Amino acid sequence: MVPTEIRVIYGDTDQMGVAYYANYLRYFEAGRNEFLRGTGVRYRDVESAHGILLPVVEATVRYKHPARYDDLIRVETWIAELGRASLRFEYRVVRTGDERLLTEGHTAHVCVDREHKPRRLPEELRRLLEPRTGMHPES
Numbered sequence: 001m002v003p004t005e006i007r008v009i010y011g012d013t014d015q016m017g018v019a020y021y022a023n024y025l026r027y028f029e030a031g032r033n034e035f036l037r038g039t040g041v042r043y044r045d046v047e048s049a050h051g052i053l054l055p056v057v058e059a060t061v062r063y064k065h066p067a068r069y070d071d072l073i074r075v076e077t078w079i080a081e082l083g084r085a086s087l088r089f090e091y092r093v094v095r096t097g098d099e100r101l102l103t104e105g106h107t108a109h110v111c112v113d114r115e116h117k118p119r120r121l122p123e124e125l126r127r128l129l130e131p132r133t134g135m136h137p138e139s
Contacts, residue, residue: 004034004075018066028091031075039128050122058108072096082133085111
């Protein structure tokens with residue numbers, strides 16, 4: 001599990017003063033990027049060095065409690081599944097301080113080349129990700 005802290009900015013909130021629901025997908029993306037960075041790989045390096053893309057093909061978000069302006073939140077990210085040409089990230093968003101679970105969800109990704117044709121995950125990337133697969137936030 002890799003934690004990523006984010007401060008909810010005013011522009012992330014709606015008229016009710018809570019983080020707009022779609023922003024949680026952005027928070028997931030920030031967590032996913034930091035997860036990959038924690039393995040020693042930046043996402044843009046995956047694209048340039050390996051010539052692959054990892055588009056989102058499925059996303060779920062389960063809202064438990066709202067985040068509000070100026071809350072410091074922690075996105076906990078891990079890989080739940082690693083297939084030959086796919087992977088699934090899981091996320092929990094927790095308010096730092098009271099540790100209240102705000103949101104949880106997942107994104108599923110497929111590995112494609114620049115022509116958007118399915119491709120296996122490069123072995124080098126698989127070697128970096130396999131040891132971190134299935135690591136739940138309590139790990």
